[in-house]
Amino acid sequence: MGRYAARRLLQMIPIFIGTTLLIFLMVHILPGDPIRAMWGDKAADPAQVAALRHEFGLDQPVWNQYLDYMANLFQGDFGRTFGGREVVDVMSEAFPVTLRLAGLAIVIEIIIGIGLGAWAGLKAGKTVDSGVLVFTLLVISVPVFVLGYLARFIFADELGWLPPNVQDSTDFSQLFLPAFVLAMLSMAYVARLTRTTFAENLRADYMRTATAKGLPRRRIVGVHLLRNSLIPVITFIGTDIGGFIGGAVITEGIFNVQGVGNLLYRAIQTSEGSTIVGVVTIIVLVILLINLIIDLLYAVLDPRIRYA
């Protein structure tokens, strides 16, 4: 198990180098000169543009820029934004916000998703089951931004139950609405996944054995059925965590959450390479780590799975 984890960690190095290089090249081919764009419709001053380009190293060939960037990165320096702030500072403001949002979304997703799925799975073929299937299908088919605006319109603008925007990201009552919208889609998938595995495993041999042994139903469902049914669900939730952190662009935009999604959106709009590469690098690392943890969790859930 230790060797397995170590090998997985070592694999991260080439992935890390590859992703940063790719993103670096992609930022480089974005159309337009970000420094020139600071002047907008008004005419730029060529001498000042040249001076600024030099300051940010944009007058160097892209390979030099990449090598410089990596060299600085190993010293813990993520570079600076065009506004002159340290990218590390900018990221350390945005990541905790998104982590809180994603965390809350995951909790909502697990509680409601697994709950609904288990309920439907145990009553497979009954009205409850069909109800859950129709509801989740509805959620899956509506685009996120429609759900977002709808939720804000109903619960904030019309009913006034929740604030329409997030002013203070440490206040969970403000985060609830965006977290709920963010969780909706995955929640529907989790519910469907749980429902199917539950319905399937209900007919498995070990279930019949457990029932035959005369175990109480609470134990059969709670331990035997749940534990075995959760493996695919956990895999899904795991990949979702990474998705939440990187892909919250739409939800964060609607509810004005100043997290990673908004940061990335702004950075792409202004072609701010150092911020884009920094944020994506961290997201890649988070996703890799989470996948590792998920893989290790399999062994805990199912002892038959062992790592060489």
Place this chain on the structure above:
Amino acid sequence: MRGAKSAKWVACAITVTLAATACGGGGSDSSDDMNKGKADPKGIVTAQLSEPQNPLQPANAKESQGSRVLRTVFAGLVDYKPGSTELENINAESVKPNKDSSVWTVKLKPGWKFHDGTTVTAKSYVDSWNWSANVANNQTNSSWFADIKGYEDVHPEKGKPKSDKMSGLKVVDENTFTVTLNSPVSYFAYKLGYDVWAPLPEAFFKDPKAFGQKPIGNGPYKFVSWDHNKLVKVRKFEDYKGPNAAKNGGIDFKNYTKADAAYSDLRSNNLDWIEQVPTTALTNYKQDLGDRAIDQEYSAVQSVVPAFYSKQFKDIDPKVIQGLSMAIDRDTITKKVLHGTRTPADSFVARGVLGHKDGALGDVAKFDPAKAKALIKEGGGVPGDKISIQFNADQDHKPWVDAVCNSIRKSVGVECVGDSKPTFQADLNARDNKQVKSMYRGGWVLDYPVNSNFMRDLYGSKAAGNTSGFSNKEFDELSTKADKAATLDETVKLYQEAEQILVKEMPAIPLWFYKVNSGQSTNILGKIPYGQDGDPIFTDVQVKQK
């Protein structure tokens, strides 16, 4: 039973209508609400802001967000009186030119203090301008100092600056300094109203970078904090001596990335002022907000500009462009497509600017398909019988570009398509590299309220803002003459003559002037007053007492 019920509803509806008309005589209910109550001099105004791109240094605020904050923290020498084109002295006692407007003497009101307690002196201004103009300090607005003698020494086109001082700036005594210009500019005092000319305290030069995060100004508000991407706080400076002291206790600039988010907060009174109503709410915001809706023109113009370096427009007869201009139905497009957020342009110079003349464009701005056709024919037709209008797709330009094209196609039969660039940067890139194939979208917001700003700075052969390759000798000569005129009145008059040359030569097709479509919360007393640049005059905003 059913019938009885509906009858009751009808009766109710009549009563309501009657009541409403009765009220209508003396102004509607909601307007009374807005003007009722007392002002709270300590009340805090909350306003929308996006994260300023640059550190908060006066010469670094090219974009509107940073300068919105800076304008509250710093007070310049002069400012423009809102709704008029008059200059008002703020920190200056007087700003006086010599006989030919080439040397300007500035006298300061004595005893002004920066927020850290140090005195505002002539040196605070001279040092600030020298530092800001220096190319090594990377201030995006440094070219504003180009009029001053010795600018090339601190801001050479290539290489390192030769000096860190401009020879044109001289401190005479503690409260007086002189500015010598490269050549006479009769309206130099008007330029001084822009943010870049603010004074800087000693503390700035010790650590400009740290200062940019926590500026110390001399303005009506003291800077308190900048919580990045969340909140910028400024509070009333009690010892402020200028004529524009704050009528509220301070401003919280809250960060919003999307217009709908801000609008939503405005409707629930979590925010007192928004920048612009989101496009999705434009048709119904006046119903949503009633009298609290703001719909006001400001000095900015949008136009379509032919690329004169392109094959198509290289040797074009201006009559063709006049014809294209007359083929555009500005009235219908501003009303139907732009939901009344713009007003049709009838001149090159926006309203509210000194020297603006209503109807300066004459017939050229009128929609007349028959005459348009005739003019285009007279001018030899549009080469290729097809034009395209380049715009950036990351902003909401497509609807009106399509409408303009439709109008041209229908009225004169010239094929017209939109040429979209994915981002504003890509759009600018094509303009700078002279790659625009046919025409492009241009926009201009005033820098200072003199008509020269809408003409020479845009269409002069050597003007920095001229990206279309337009060049006209007669216009250049007249604008040079206008700049050197002895009095401002004469300058303005000569520029009005120059505008008539532009009408003949058509360096661009002015389309419409911009409007602020915004709103205010119920916390605000009376209507928020606006400046010529489309931003509120924050010092005059009053908060209701609770």
